[in-house]
Amino acid sequence: MRSKLRGDKAVITGAASGLGRSLALALAEEGWRVGIVDIDDAGANETLSLVERAGGAGEVMHADVSDPESVKAFAEHFFESWGGVDLLVNNAGVVSAGTVGEIRLEDWQWIFGINFWGMLYGCHEFIPRMKEQGWGHILNVSSGGATISLPWIAPYNTTKSAVKSLSETLSIELAPHRIGVTVACPYFFKTNLLSDMRYTDEYERSWANSTFDHARMQSDEVARKIIAAMKRNKLYVIPQLKGKVWWFLMRTTPETSYMMFRLTNRFRLLKPVGNLLSRWGLF
Numbered sequence: 001m002r003s004k005l006r007g008d009k010a011v012i013t014g015a016a017s018g019l020g021r022s023l024a025l026a027l028a029e030e031g032w033r034v035g036i037v038d039i040d041d042a043g044a045n046e047t048l049s050l051v052e053r054a055g056g057a058g059e060v061m062h063a064d065v066s067d068p069e070s071v072k073a074f075a076e077h078f079f080e081s082w083g084g085v086d087l088l089v090n091n092a093g094v095v096s097a098g099t100v101g102e103i104r105l106e107d108w109q110w111i112f113g114i115n116f117w118g119m120l121y122g123c124h125e126f127i128p129r130m131k132e133q134g135w136g137h138i139l140n141v142s143s144g145g146a147t148i149s150l151p152w153i154a155p156y157n158t159t160k161s162a163v164k165s166l167s168e169t170l171s172i173e174l175a176p177h178r179i180g181v182t183v184a185c186p187y188f189f190k191t192n193l194l195s196d197m198r199y200t201d202e203y204e205r206s207w208a209n210s211t212f213d214h215a216r217m218q219s220d221e222v223a224r225k226i227i228a229a230m231k232r233n234k235l236y237v238i239p240q241l242k243g244k245v246w247w248f249l250m251r252t253t254p255e256t257s258y259m260m261f262r263l264t265n266r267f268r269l270l271k272p273v274g275n276l277l278s279r280w281g282l283f
């Protein structure tokens, strides 16, 4: 049997900003204690102040999720000092965009280190400890990039697809241990994600910024929808309606959908169409 979300102690990576901060605040409002893990100490302390102002409690821990020793250290710290952790949120993430062959290998390594290995290290350290305590829940923050493979953003798509696949596998493996797994696949919403974005062409930066500027749902609402899905022990959560529509399309008609993308790009129309769709808030 898979578990329903229970407990009141959560550890959230990347909680200094954006979705991580919104999740921390929403959980704090429900009485959860939150472990705020990030490389950005100033942002993490600001999240802690907001959590405390919301009537909650928390603790900041500096850690780089791409470093396995740091992840082990915060897992040990929270399990020992709190006497257990009920929820791990693997949320820290970055964006690298560009054309394959032009994207620097060090940028591939950078994004895989955080988006994939960071999540894997979290799972590696928390799963045995959760098995020992007899329950838990893991929320992995993937992306709409795991449901539709848009061009010029392959490093992001591939890391997020790996996270989605890992989460699907874990949901089955962990079922006998009363550990639930949820994978969130939000489409674009405005956060600080693009401030450290790596890219090879100005188009990628301006397209991504345009999707952020035209996103209708904001991170607090994304967080609320994710928490509601975890409470129902859902494996997948795609918070925005546009995301559900894209996912349905890509799953039911993948051959036709990718053929349409290829044709549009062959006639050099994909970038202008992409700009238009981003301005309409459709990504």
Ligand SMILES: NC(=O)c1ccc[n+]([C@@H]2O[C@H](COP(=O)([O-])OP(=O)(O)OC[C@H]3O[C@@H](n4cnc5c(N)ncnc54)[C@H](O)[C@@H]3O)[C@@H](O)[C@H]2O)c1
Residues within 6 Å of the ligand: 013, 014, 015, 016, 017, 018, 019, 020, 037, 038, 039, 040, 043, 063, 064, 065, 066, 091, 092, 093, 094, 114, 141, 142, 143, 144, 185, 186, 187, 188, 189, 190, 191, 192, 193, 194
């Ligand atoms: N904003 C979107 O449109 C969107 C859409 C889909 C998925 N996501 C995912 O949501 C998650 C949160 O992103 P966000 O949009 O809130 O961005 P954000 O930049 O506001 O927050 C990301 C946080 O991760 C932290 N971080 C980065 N590298 C780290 C590292 N090595 N170790 C520890 N912390 C690190 C940053 O300091 C930051 O506080 C990411 O995984 C992102 O891929 C975002």
